Amino acid sequence: MSGAEFGAELLAVAKVVPELRRAVREWLGEVCEPVGGDVELCVTELVGNVIRHVGEGTPVSVRVARVDGARIRVAVSDPDPRALPVLLSATAADESGRGLGLLGALAVRWGVEVEAVGKTVWCELAGPGVPRAVECRRVSVELGSERRAQERASSLQAAR
Numbered sequence: 321m322s323g324a325e326f327g328a329e330l331l332a333v334a335k336v337v338p339e340l341r342r343a344v345r346e347w348l349g350e351v352c353e354p355v356g357g358d359v360e361l362c363v364t365e366l367v368g369n370v371i372r373h374v375g376e377g378t379p380v381s382v383r384v385a386r387v388d389g390a391r392i393r394v395a396v397s398d399p400d401p402r403a404l405p406v407l408l409s410a411t412a413a414d415e416s417g418r419g420l421g422l423l424g425a426l427a428v429r430w431g432v433e434v435e436a437v438g439k440t441v442w443c444e445l446a447g448p449g450v451p452r453a454v455e456c457r458r459v460s461v462e463l464g465s466e467r468r469a470q471e472r473a474s475s476l477q478a479a480r
Contacts, residue, residue, distance in 0.1 A: 325385040332370040332378045332398070340367065344384055348392075355445055358426045359384060359392055362443050365423050366396035369441070374400045387444065391428060395442040401434050405441055 326347040330336055341360045348356045363382060370378050381397040405420055423430055423443055430443035 325383060327384075328382045330380060330382070332367055332374070332380045333376055334371060337364055337367055340364075340382065347384065355392065355447060358445055359394060362394045362423055362426060362445065363396070365420075366394065366441050366443070369405060369420075370396060370398045373403045373405075374398050386447065390447045391444045392447050393442060393444045395440050397438055397440040399438040401437070401439050404432055404434070404439065 326344060328340060328343065330340070341364060344360055344363050345356055348359060363384065367380060367382065370380050378398050378400070381395075383393070383395045383397075385393050387393045420430075426445060427443035428446050430441070433440045433442070
């Protein structure tokens with residue numbers, strides 16, 4: 321990773337997403353090769369949610385940074401504090417509604433910070449050399465869901 325943080329200010333439109341992924345990939349470099357694709361996917365999902373739920377052309381701020389020495393934090397800020405993300409239970413027949421579930425399966429944790437003007441939706445992924453299943457289990461146990469932790473760990477192992 322070059323620099324302490326990747327940052328971009330842009331308008332949330334579909335055509336900038338591939339360029340944004342490329343820029344994040346270049347910033348991460350080979351050091352984060354094992355998790356780089358997951359970071360790119362989270363950036364794509366969070367920006368895509370702004371496009372779908374706040375509106376195409378909305379100004380956003382995208383940040384990717386290493387935190388606590390081992391995690392990678394992805395944060396996307398937009399000016400609408402009312403359009404909050406909702407974790408849905410999509411069925412096999414649903415054409416949408418899986419994004420935050422996917423984000424939750426990849427991330428150690430995620431959340432929303434509502435500000436006076438706007439909000440930031442963020443997630444943290446385990447960095448290279450940190451087993452994701454262990455991290456997910458620890459965070460889930462703190463939240464009181466041993467079964468959910470096991471499900472997440474299983475889904476992560478199956479995805480790899």
